[in-house]
Amino acid sequence: MFEQLGLIGCGLMGGSFARALKRAGLVNRVVGYSKSPSTTERARQLGVIDVEAPSALLAVAGADIVLVAVPVAATEATLKAIKHLVTPQMLIMDVGSTKADVVQAARTALRDQIGSFVPAHPIAGREVSGVEHSDPDLYTGKQVILTPTERTLTAHLDRAEELWTALGCRVSRMSPEAHDAAFAAVSHLPHMLAFAMMNGLTQQERADELLSLAGPGFRDFTRIAASDPKMWRDVLLANRDEVLAQSRHFQAALHQLEHAIQGNDDQALEDLITLASHTRANWRMGAQRKRKDDL
Numbered sequence: 001m002f003e004q005l006g007l008i009g010c011g012l013m014g015g016s017f018a019r020a021l022k023r024a025g026l027v028n029r030v031v032g033y034s035k036s037p038s039t040t041e042r043a044r045q046l047g048v049i050d051v052e053a054p055s056a057l058l059a060v061a062g063a064d065i066v067l068v069a070v071p072v073a074a075t076e077a078t079l080k081a082i083k084h085l086v087t088p089q090m091l092i093m094d095v096g097s098t099k100a101d102v103v104q105a106a107r108t109a110l111r112d113q114i115g116s117f118v119p120a121h122p123i124a125g126r127e128v129s130g131v132e133h134s135d136p137d138l139y140t141g142k143q144v145i146l147t148p149t150e151r152t153l154t155a156h157l158d159r160a161e162e163l164w165t166a167l168g169c170r171v172s173r174m175s176p177e178a179h180d181a182a183f184a185a186v187s188h189l190p191h192m193l194a195f196a197m198m199n200g201l202t203q204q205e206r207a208d209e210l211l212s213l214a215g216p217g218f219r220d221f222t223r224i225a226a227s228d229p230k231m232w233r234d235v236l237l238a239n240r241d242e243v244l245a246q247s248r249h250f251q252a253a254l255h256q257l258e259h260a261i262q263g264n265d266d267q268a269l270e271d272l273i274t275l276a277s278h279t280r281a282n283w284r285m286g287a288q289r290k291r292k293d294d295l
């Protein structure tokens with residue numbers, strides 16, 4: 001399907017994409033670039049990329065598909081760096097966790113070339129980063145959200161959808177703004193809460209003892225607190241308004257629980273827990289939304 005992938009950012013997400021594409025026989029050659037030469041070298045040693053490029057621009061030379069898999073705040077500089085070799089035939093995608101800022105970065109950096117750019121967000125990932133953790137199965141069975149710009153060419157959008165579908169993903173389309181509002185609720189806030197949970201504990205005198213006693217519930221609740229600090233700094237700042245709005249919803253829900261506990265209101269407390277328990281027990285990751293006619 002593609003001759004050459006230019007991979008910029010040979011980490012968890014980029015490395016997993018390259019491995020998935022190769023395994024599916026969808027690309028012949030992968031040319032990679034990461035900011036740190038030792039990372040690019042490691043990616044080649046691991047067979048994730050075939051050729052090391054000395055710059056983002058040279059990673060793109062001769063590519064018919066490009067994946068930008070860098071922290072979201074580095075998107076604009078990366079796209080500016082490759083602009084001169086972007087051709088109308090080239091499909092360019094990203095995997096950033098926020099979309100309004102990425103789309104704005106693409107408008108600024110790519111200008112007339114923006115038709116080639118299909119903003120993408122795979123709803124897949126892990127709390128560990130780096131090419132060593134890349135996994136060709138990372139995307140299998142997951143959702144991918146495409147947030148095309150007003151000038152994204154339909155042919156590229158369709159090719160992007162075909163490609164992710166061929167990797168076993170379920171693809172849907174949203175506006176960048178609707179995407180950021182939704183993922184503030186179901187991804188960005190949960191990470192923020194996991195960080196706060198860990199810090200609330202760590203900042204207590206008996207933190208070591210408490211941590212030594214913690215079991216599976218604590219492990220499951222806090223897994224994502226181990227995620228990459230720079231990546232999440234960028235995400236929370238890029239989507240600050242929506243994240244702060246979701247934080248206020250959370251605080252209101254926390255206050256409801258505190259209020260019921262403080263007032264020893266067993267019925268109110270049970271009702272609040274029942275609501276959460278019922279919703280969570282019936283939730284399935286990636287399940288199709290019920291249409292109004294199905295209700």
Ligand SMILES: NC(=O)c1ccc[n+]([C@@H]2O[C@H](COP(=O)([O-])OP(=O)(O)OC[C@H]3O[C@@H](n4cnc5c(N)ncnc54)[C@H](O)[C@@H]3O)[C@@H](O)[C@H]2O)c1
Pocket residue numbers: 008009010011012013014033034035036039056069070071072074078095096097098122123124125126127128129130131228231235
């Ligand atoms: N980790 C997740 O769970 C997850 C899930 C979905 C989307 N994302 C998004 O994927 C992107 C990459 O995240 P990751 O988890 O693969 O991180 P990672 O740290 O594993 O990989 C990022 C790579 O980009 C390189 N890099 C950083 N700045 C660069 C620059 N200016 N130019 C070239 N290379 C640069 C780093 O050296 C590293 O190799 C982020 O935008 C993130 O928001 C992450």
Ligand SMILES: O=C(O)C(=O)C[C@]1(C(=O)O)C=C[C@H](O)C=C1
Pocket residue numbers: 096097122123124125126127128186187188224
């Ligand atoms: O599984 C994890 O560790 C993740 O955090 C994955 C996760 C998520 O919040 O669901 C993280 C960031 C995203 O952009 C997409 C997926």
